[in-house]
Amino acid sequence: MALTASLLSGQGHTGTFGQAFRIAPLVACGGPKSDDWPFVLYDHELIHRVLKQGRLTHAADHVCWPAPRRKVKGHVRWNLTERLLYALTPYAVKDWFFYSFLAPRLRARGMFEAGLRVRDWE
16 A cells, blocks of 8 residues: 555545544645535545645555445446546546546445445345
8 A cells, every 4th residue: 555655745645434534634725524525435535635734654564454344336436437547546636536436426326424324235
């Protein structure tokens, strides 16, 4: 993970479960939730906003296990084109990626944050 994060430093690499923030940059970027981003993948959008405040670091000894995974992911997951474009888009163009490219696509598919509360594994 540390190697991936160093190679692709302009984006997030863990879900919300694997993140901890210093308060000052988190407050400066508008906090963990943004009214401008009511969609799934808000952890990636949050990292984008936090990076405007400074760099990210990853603790090499941090271990975190996610909750049980969803059986059906279509209502919360981006497609291959969107994931590849996210990985390949330079940080300087990430505003375009999130707010002009990805947001309209997620809105059209109804992929709002509320879908993350569907717990189909229970």
